[in-house]
Amino acid sequence: MIELREATSDADLEEWRRVRVAVLPDERAPTLEELRAWGRFLLVARLDGKLAGSGMAGASDSSGRGFVAPRVLPEARRRGVGTTLLRALAVRLAGDGFALAGASIADPGSFAFAQRFGFEEVNREVEQVRLIAEEPAPRHPPGVEIFSVAERPELWRRVHEELAAQAFEDMAFAEPREVPLERWEGTEWINWPEATFVALAGGEVIGTAALQRDADRPDRAENGLTAVRRDWRGRGVASALKRTALAFAAANGIREVFTWTQRGNGDMRRLNEHLGYETRSENILLLGKLPLP
Numbered sequence: 001m002i003e004l005r006e007a008t009s010d011a012d013l014e015e016w017r018r019v020r021v022a023v024l025p026d027e028r029a030p031t032l033e034e035l036r037a038w039g040r041f042l043l044v045a046r047l048d049g050k051l052a053g054s055g056m057a058g059a060s061d062s063s064g065r066g067f068v069a070p071r072v073l074p075e076a077r078r079r080g081v082g083t084t085l086l087r088a089l090a091v092r093l094a095g096d097g098f099a100l101a102g103a104s105i106a107d108p109g110s111f112a113f114a115q116r117f118g119f120e121e122v123n124r125e126v127e128q129v130r131l132i133a134e135e136p137a138p139r140h141p142p143g144v145e146i147f148s149v150a151e152r153p154e155l156w157r158r159v160h161e162e163l164a165a166q167a168f169e170d171m172a173f174a175e176p177r178e179v180p181l182e183r184w185e186g187t188e189w190i191n192w193p194e195a196t197f198v199a200l201a202g203g204e205v206i207g208t209a210a211l212q213r214d215a216d217r218p219d220r221a222e223n224g225l226t227a228v229r230r231d232w233r234g235r236g237v238a239s240a241l242k243r244t245a246l247a248f249a250a251a252n253g254i255r256e257v258f259t260w261t262q263r264g265n266g267d268m269r270r271l272n273e274h275l276g277y278e279t280r281s282e283n284i285l286l287l288g289k290l291p292l293p
Helices: 011-023 031-036 081-095 108-117 154-170 237-251 266-274
Strands: 003-004 041-047 052-059 066-072 100-104 121-129 144-148 198-203 204-213 221-223 256-260 279-290
Touching: 011 031, 011 041, 011 066, 041 066, 041 081, 052 081, 052 256, 066 081, 066 154, 081 204, 100 108, 108 204, 121 266, 144 237, 154 198, 154 204, 198 237, 204 237, 237 256, 237 266, 256 266, 256 279
Parallel strands: 066 100, 221 256
Antiparallel strands: 003 041, 041 052, 052 066, 100 279, 121 256, 121 279, 144 198, 198 204, 204 221
16 A cells, blocks of 8 residues: 655654655755755655655746656555655646646656656756865956855845846756745755855856755765856856865865756866766656646
């Protein structure tokens, strides 16, 4: 028997995280505090009384659509748990008024499963990984200053006001991306102010780069948003920002940094390769219509 329960208590959220870490060990899992702050619809699935899977649904950063993320433990697959989770998540999104749902998968079996419900590929993203050793202090381009958000907390809101919209326009997303200020200032986009860096020139925000702390692997971090204002691109700002983050990682016990980059964002992939990142895996980004067939 398959049983679904909305994850609301700390015990439920810990089980949700346990599935997430088991299914996606190479990715950073949100903490309990982050999950509570995000306000997403979270489910825990049990099969014959044993933990079998989890799911998440909510509004996507891409304008006008939601997303679904059903996950099933390997020992519980091919027994209806994924289908039950996916349908429950899709019903929730449809009830919230969404007509489209995005999803991300990494293996052919999951792709075939998603196609049965009408999902189609819209993009791909690669995971690039950088091992950290001794990192030299970065050189700043002339006239550029770099501060952490811990030093200058007001800068993070200014990044949202002055840079984020332009950055999202230029990224290789299938649809326009919008992040309201309340989500921007929450833990989903910034969970380590000391490792979130902003570049200024003449007092204006011209770029940002960040690291996201991994609570389960203190020796690992994920790159957050890296973006540079259009008129400052090609002048070494992105490289200086990312090198600043790598130097911070080395000084704070981080031994691995990873990032995801969409197909079409060749400039960022090439920059990462120049900085020593190597490709480890690939995800397929999907889009499906609601309600599900």
